[in-house]
Amino acid sequence: xxxxxxxxxLIGSAMLLLASASGCAPNSxxxxxxxxxxxxxxxxxxxxxxxxxxxxxxxTAGSTVEVSDEFSHSxxxxxxxxxxxxxxxxxxxxxxxxxxxxxxxxSAWYYLPRxxxxxxxxxxxxxxxxSDSDAEQVNHGHDLNLRTLPGGQVILYLYSHDPAYLQAPLxxxxxxxxxxxxxxxxxFYSARTDSTGxxxxxxxxxxxxxLKDRRTTGxxxxxxxxxxxxxxxxxxxxxxxxxxxxxxxxxxxxxxxLLNSP
Numbered sequence: 001x002x003x004x005x006x007x008x009x010l011i012g013s014a015m016l017l018l019a020s021a022s023g024c025a026p027n028s029x030x031x032x033x034x035x036x037x038x039x040x041x042x043x044x045x046x047x048x049x050x051x052x053x054x055x056x057x058x059x060t061a062g063s064t065v066e067v068s069d070e071f072s073h074s075x076x077x078x079x080x081x082x083x084x085x086x087x088x089x090x091x092x093x094x095x096x097x098x099x100x101x102x103x104x105x106x107s108a109w110y111y112l113p114r115x116x117x118x119x120x121x122x123x124x125x126x127x128x129x130x131s132d133s134d135a136e137q138v139n140h141g142h143d144l145n146l147r148t149l150p151g152g153q154v155i156l157y158l159y160s161h162d163p164a165y166l167q168a169p170l171x172x173x174x175x176x177x178x179x180x181x182x183x184x185x186x187x188f189y190s191a192r193t194d195s196t197g198x199x200x201x202x203x204x205x206x207x208x209x210x211l212k213d214r215r216t217t218g219x220x221x222x223x224x225x226x227x228x229x230x231x232x233x234x235x236x237x238x239x240x241x242x243x244x245x246x247x248x249x250x251x252x253x254x255x256x257x258l259l260n261s262p
Contacts, residue, residue, distance in 0.1 A: 033258055035104060036096055037246035040067050040077040045094065054096040057227065061085045063092035063237075071241050073109040073182045078243035081228040086236070088120050093227025095128075096247060098191075099220060106224045107186040107252040111241035112179045115152060119232035121159065122146040124240060126225040127189055129217040139218045142199060144185065146177065154179060158201060158209050171208040182243070184254045189224075191217040205254045 038047035044067055048054045056065050061084045068080035085091040098104060110124060125144040143159045156175040158168040177183050183204055190198040197216030201209040224247065228240040246252055251259040 033249040034252075035098070035247040035249065037244075037248075039075055039244050040072075040079055041075045043067055043077055045079070048094045048096065053098075054094065057091075057093040057095060057225065059085045059087075059090055059092065063228075065092050065094060068241070071111050071113060073111070073243035078111070078241045079226075079245075081226070081240045081242065082237050083228040083230060083233070083240075084237045085229070086231055088123075088229065088231035091123075091227060091229030093126070093225050093229070094242075095223045095225040098222045098224070098247065103188075103190045103249075104222075105186055105188050105248050105251050106246075107184070107248065108226055108245040109182050109184050109243045110177070110226075111182050111243070112154070112177070113239055113241065114235075115179050116148065116154075116238055117234045118146065118148045118230060119234070120230060122230040122233055122238070123227060124229075125185065125187070126223075126227055126229075127187075127191075127216070128223040128225060129191075129219045130221055130223070141217055142189075144187070144201065156185075156201075156203055156208065158199070158211075160214075162215060165211075165214060168209060168211060175203050175206075175208040177203065186252060186254075188251070189216065189222060191222045193217055193219065202251075202253075 045056060045065065048056065058065060063084045064082045066080050067077045069076050072078040081092050083091045123143045123145050127141045129139050129141055141161060145157055145159055146154050148154050154177045156177050157170055160166055186202045188200040193215060195213055195215055197214050199209060199211045199216060200207060226242045228238060230238060248258065253259055
């Protein structure tokens with residue numbers, strides 16, 4: 001299950017070793033356009049909470065967020081998120097926070113260890129923002145969700161909590177994600193409180209969503225949240241693995257090569 005080391009995958013025109021104070025794993029050689037990254041090879045979740053720029057999301061139902069050596073995209077470890085909340089609104093995850101206007105590319109590898117059946121949406125990534133009136137209150141923005149079809153295929157789709165948009169049309173052809181195989185998600189998120197925002201989503205380097213001229217955030221920050229949230233997913237509890245996650249100013253791509261933004 002191990003792939004080529006993440007530290008060898010990200011190739012930029014200028015290569016440097018980001019200091020651990022920047023919030024990325026100290027052994028990751030990354031391009032200068034990378035804002036933050038982790039390959040989980042520390043064996044801990046410390047990269048997610050580094051510098052006060054992120055954290056873990058846990059509920060009281062016994063859900064877990066932990067680093068595991070059961071599966072990994074590169075190296076030995078990956079993040080394992082197990083959902084026991086059985087809610088379509090709250091559940092376990094991790095997050096990193098940027099101040100808007102935060103035009104950035106958010107990249108991560110995902111792994112589903114077995115086939116699951118969804119009876120509601122299964123959210124694996126959120127973009128959220130803090131309330132202007134209460135910094136402790138977090139508003140929902142845009143979600144990347146999975147749903148299983150009658151034939152067993154797993155499809156990716158985008159949902160907005162803004163009533164002006166709601167669910168985006170499904171990609172054509174459909175954005176199927178594999179089971180028991182690592183797949184790569186990358187999102188360009190242009191955070192705007194007016195109608196000049198933009199979202200682009202790539203699944204294994206295929207552009208499956210390109211949404212322009214919309215409000216994308218409710219306040220001047222962005223919380224990027226890989227997560228595992230679903231009300232009725234069988235068999236229970238659903239497990240999800242995340243590895244080689246990063247935030248950059250240009251696309252990382254599936255091969256780990258930093259590309260200039262169009």
